[in-house]
Amino acid sequence: MFEHWKKRRAHWERMVHKRGADILKSANMQKEKKFLQHGKVSVYSHSVRVAVLSLFLAELLRVKVNKEAMMRGALLHDYFLYDWHEKDDSHRWHGFSHARVALKNAKKDFQLGEIEQDVIQKHMFPLNLKPPKYKESALVCLADKLSALEETIRRR
Numbered sequence: 001m002f003e004h005w006k007k008r009r010a011h012w013e014r015m016v017h018k019r020g021a022d023i024l025k026s027a028n029m030q031k032e033k034k035f036l037q038h039g040k041v042s043v044y045s046h047s048v049r050v051a052v053l054s055l056f057l058a059e060l061l062r063v064k065v066n067k068e069a070m071m072r073g074a075l076l077h078d079y080f081l082y083d084w085h086e087k088d089d090s091h092r093w094h095g096f097s098h099a100r101v102a103l104k105n106a107k108k109d110f111q112l113g114e115i116e117q118d119v120i121q122k123h124m125f126p127l128n129l130k131p132p133k134y135k136e137s138a139l140v141c142l143a144d145k146l147s148a149l150e151e152t153i154r155r156r
């Protein structure tokens with residue numbers, strides 16, 4: 001199982017880097033390399049991880065998804081573009097507000113379809129009350145929580 005996961009992970013990683021190259025190479029996404037998400041993991045690495053894991057989960061659970069849209073939405077799900085660890089009043093509600101900020105920023109910089117938008121907007125369910133509308137959004141929501149858990153545990 002572990003060997004299989006490693007192989008598939010490498011496969012999905014290649015796909016994310018190839019098909020998501022325009023996003024990953026963009027100036028704002030490059031800035032995310034400097035913002036930390038959980039532990040020592042940057043928002044950039046976290047976003048790549050979530051994209052890869054959501055593709056893997058779709059495969060594992062045999063869910064038919066729009067891979068391209070799910071992957072692009074996942075790459076942009078935390079596109080809020082500030083350091084939320086910095087003490088600032090506007091960052092106090094980060095958990096509740098950042099999905100909305102990420103969507104606003106992402107719409108400014110990229111062409112997004114309905115699925116991509118839903119993936120970004122709903123990834124903080126159930127903290128944000130509106131549930132995911134698409135399978136793609138539900139998988140990214142799950143992948144995000146698993147990655148956050150992994151990244152937080154690794155820090156200890």
Ligand SMILES: [Fe+2]
Binds near residue numbers: 077098123
């Ligand atoms: Fe998030």
Ligand SMILES: [Fe+2]
Binds near residue numbers: 050
């Ligand atoms: Fe996230």
